[in-house]
Amino acid sequence: MKHSAIRHFALFCILCIFAxxxxxxxxxxxxxxxxATSNITPKLGVSINGGMSDGKxxxxxxxLHSRALVLDDxxxxxxxxxxxxxxIPREVFDEAKRLASxxxxxxxxxxxxxxxxxHSAATSASVFQSEADMEYRAFLAVRIADAVLRAHNNLxxxxxxxxxASVPDQVHNRRWHMAPGTVLKNPFGGxxxxxxxxxxxxxxxxxxxxxxxxxxxxxxxxxxxxxxLALLANYSLHYVGGNPGISADYFGAFADRIQELxxxxxxxxPFVGIMANGTSGxxxxxxxxxxxxxxxxxxxxxxxxxxxVATEVIKALPAVKFHDWVPLGAAQKEVSLAVRKPDSAAIxxxxxxxxxxxxxxxxLRGLDExxxxxxxxxADFPDRVEIILQALRLGDLAITAxxxxxxxxxxxxxxxxxxxPASFTISLANGYNAYLPTxxxxxxxxxxxxxxxxxYLETGASPQITAVLFELLGRLKK
Numbered sequence: 001m002k003h004s005a006i007r008h009f010a011l012f013c014i015l016c017i018f019a020x021x022x023x024x025x026x027x028x029x030x031x032x033x034x035x036a037t038s039n040i041t042p043k044l045g046v047s048i049n050g051g052m053s054d055g056k057x058x059x060x061x062x063x064l065h066s067r068a069l070v071l072d073d074x075x076x077x078x079x080x081x082x083x084x085x086x087x088i089p090r091e092v093f094d095e096a097k098r099l100a101s102x103x104x105x106x107x108x109x110x111x112x113x114x115x116x117x118x119h120s121a122a123t124s125a126s127v128f129q130s131e132a133d134m135e136y137r138a139f140l141a142v143r144i145a146d147a148v149l150r151a152h153n154n155l156x157x158x159x160x161x162x163x164x165a166s167v168p169d170q171v172h173n174r175r176w177h178m179a180p181g182t183v184l185k186n187p188f189g190g191x192x193x194x195x196x197x198x199x200x201x202x203x204x205x206x207x208x209x210x211x212x213x214x215x216x217x218x219x220x221x222x223x224x225x226x227x228x229l230a231l232l233a234n235y236s237l238h239y240v241g242g243n244p245g246i247s248a249d250y251f252g253a254f255a256d257r258i259q260e261l262x263x264x265x266x267x268x269x270p271f272v273g274i275m276a277n278g279t280s281g282x283x284x285x286x287x288x289x290x291x292x293x294x295x296x297x298x299x300x301x302x303x304x305x306x307x308x309v310a311t312e313v314i315k316a317l318p319a320v321k322f323h324d325w326v327p328l329g330a331a332q333k334e335v336s337l338a339v340r341k342p343d344s345a346a347i348x349x350x351x352x353x354x355x356x357x358x359x360x361x362x363x364l365r366g367l368d369e370x371x372x373x374x375x376x377x378x379a380d381f382p383d384r385v386e387i388i389l390q391a392l393r394l395g396d397l398a399i400t401a402x403x404x405x406x407x408x409x410x411x412x413x414x415x416x417x418x419x420x421p422a423s424f425t426i427s428l429a430n431g432y433n434a435y436l437p438t439x440x441x442x443x444x445x446x447x448x449x450x451x452x453x454x455x456y457l458e459t460g461a462s463p464q465i466t467a468v469l470f471e472l473l474g475r476l477k478k
Contacts, residue, residue, distance in 0.1 A: 029325040032072040034154030035230035035272035037065040038147035042122035049130035050119025059245030067274040068147035073328040078110045084248040085115040087125045090431030099145035104152040110330040114429035118249035129362045154269045161320035162397045165312035168214035170285045175209035187371035192445030201291045217424040228264040234424040236278030240302035251275040253306035276426045279411025326395030331472040338458040350375035374452035388430040391472035397422045401429035404436035419477045
């Protein structure tokens with residue numbers, strides 16, 4: 001009798017286990033998402049970078065933000081943070097990831113952080129005659145981490161979808177082949193084959209040196225009740241400019257406009273609109289051949305661009321298929337790349353130019369003087385740099401991240417050969433390692449290839465980078 005009772009009890013326990021497992025298997029998987037912003041506006045008086053001469057902040061036109069998304073599929077979490085900054089060095093992002101990971105448990109390798117490339121933000125990476133503000137850098141790392149934590153605090157059941165729009169009229173390749181006889185001198189005593197920003201309706205214009213990417217790929221998130229939670233868009237446009245003082249440029253204007261068009265104001269938690277910079281290293285929105293007869297007031301043009309892009313995204317939204325759950329994934333790899341350093345003759349030439357300059361840093365004038373200082377500084381650069389390359393998976397959508405101002409041809413290649421049905425690349429992500437032209441574009445010369453803190457990776461860097469990214473995508477696709 002005793003043994004029989006034991007057998008019955010054991011059988012009961014086994015049945016309970018099977019019932020519990022069956023119940024778990026039948027339970028629907030839940031995707032959770034959260035979004036938040038963190039204010040990263042600097043104090044007045046800080047350095048503003050984006051030009052070859054330093055500027056100082058005397059006015060705040062509009063606030064700067066870190067805009068964060070956190071997603072959780074039940075087994076993996078990822079964070080995406082886009083920051084209103086011109087460029088942010090790896091050291092700042094690494095510290096922000098360390099702080100955010102300690103607070104949320106999200107692995108640093110599952111966090112993608114980027115800069116928008118607004119040219120009216122505080123200097124966190126030294127470029128040309130703007131020197132990094134170390135106090136602001138420390139503040140920035142903390143505030144980026146805060147954005148991740150706040151988005152993590154807002155995690156709630158959500159559904160996710162993605163789509164595409166097209167805005168071809170706001171992207172133009174800014175590198176041009178010019179008519180024979182056009183002088184294309186560079187600041188190193190040589191001559192280029194193309195010119196950046198060649199002059200609107202210049203009669204010497206022949207053809208652009210590269211393509212454009214008119215596509216706007218976007219990720220949209222809703223709460224389970226249908227309320228809009230966040231929308232992240234990606235467009236390959238360098239920046240627009242035109243606002244006086246500190247400004248998030250068209251990236252911030254898009255975030256405001258998409259919220260307005262979605263009627264997502266005054267929500268709790270707040271809706272978060274985000275525009276990430278695509279592969280726009282050689283792209284701006286100036287129609288070089290046709291010209292633009294419009295006269296724009298301060299900030300008017302960037303608002304026009306933001307409205308155009310946001311309006312097309314809204315038109316594409318009805319075609320989006322939403323998913324209650326998708327698998328998430330992240331993969332990254334650190335890659336070592338060589339640095340293009342000046343030889344002894346280039347250094348001697350640069351030193352001679354600086355010795356004759358009537359003014360010294362930070363009041364150097366003219367390309368010869370400015371690039372002479374860059375040449376002297378590049379002599380002290382390391383022979384190689386380590387960069388982070390990263391890929392994220394959100395169901396059938398893939399996002400790749402490169403810490404450079406990436407040429408559009410590279411982004412188009414990533415889309416064309418991507419193993420995922422939908423994809424885009426975010427530039428200036430997880431660090432700042434200057435322009436990334438293709439080897440063919442390096443051979444043409446032009447501003448984006450001129451050796452400086454703004455362009456120093458080896459000429460064969462882009463094929464190495466895309467090869468690693470395709471490797472990471474293949475890993476995530478399995």
